[in-house]
Amino acid sequence: MTPTSLNRKALILFSGGQDSASCLAWALTRFEHVETVGYAYGQRHAIELECRETLRRKISQLLPDGVRKLGDDHTIDLASLGTLSETSLTRETEISLNENGLPSTFVPGRNLIFLTYAAALAYRRGIKHIVTGVCETDYSGYPDCRDDTIKALQVALNLGMEQRFVLHTPLMWLDKAQTWRLCDEIGGARLVEIIRRDSHSCYKGDRTHKHDWGYGCGNCPACQLRAEGWRRYQESL
Numbered sequence: 001m002t003p004t005s006l007n008r009k010a011l012i013l014f015s016g017g018q019d020s021a022s023c024l025a026w027a028l029t030r031f032e033h034v035e036t037v038g039y040a041y042g043q044r045h046a047i048e049l050e051c052r053e054t055l056r057r058k059i060s061q062l063l064p065d066g067v068r069k070l071g072d073d074h075t076i077d078l079a080s081l082g083t084l085s086e087t088s089l090t091r092e093t094e095i096s097l098n099e100n101g102l103p104s105t106f107v108p109g110r111n112l113i114f115l116t117y118a119a120a121l122a123y124r125r126g127i128k129h130i131v132t133g134v135c136e137t138d139y140s141g142y143p144d145c146r147d148d149t150i151k152a153l154q155v156a157l158n159l160g161m162e163q164r165f166v167l168h169t170p171l172m173w174l175d176k177a178q179t180w181r182l183c184d185e186i187g188g189a190r191l192v193e194i195i196r197r198d199s200h201s202c203y204k205g206d207r208t209h210k211h212d213w214g215y216g217c218g219n220c221p222a223c224q225l226r227a228e229g230w231r232r233y234q235e236s237l
């Protein structure tokens, strides 16, 4: 593989949530070939995974050359992660704050594991750029979403695999309102509408209750963050 073609391929960590859907749109405007990867780890909100194909189809059809650029979708089974961690994302327990101040939705090391698997996949697929929607501006306090964590992991992956991967975090310094604005800049009101309707953030996997910001239970931390971001975005218009 030539360096030129290597530089134009990206792999997106794509859960089907608002952030990863925004990252897919972002990547389709910057790279020539874009693949997606999702993880099944026994999450209660596995409905996210079902939203993925709808989002891939609609977003790629909307953006210039999107259909041509969009490559394979990969799903990796990480059921062992769900059995290792007793959290509110993988068990039917209340979502609350733990003694250490982290929400009970925290799956220890989840993003480290996701990115490491993504890098192994990217290695095999000849892909240099890895894109993840982690964010430390407007987040749930997960330490593995922090900029320093991602930068340290990039170094570790490149040393450990003898590669020059670049981990991209286009949402790192954006709050949720700014993420909606980014989507408006990329694909206008139509992209905002696709992500509002078809992406899924609710930790409880609720797609029966419809709100102005999308579907969800309306009460879990992910719904509250999304509702608040949408409200601030609407106020800024």
Ligand code: ZN
Binding pocket: 201, 202, 203, 204, 205, 206, 216, 217, 218, 219, 220, 221, 222, 223
């Ligand atoms: Zn919810």
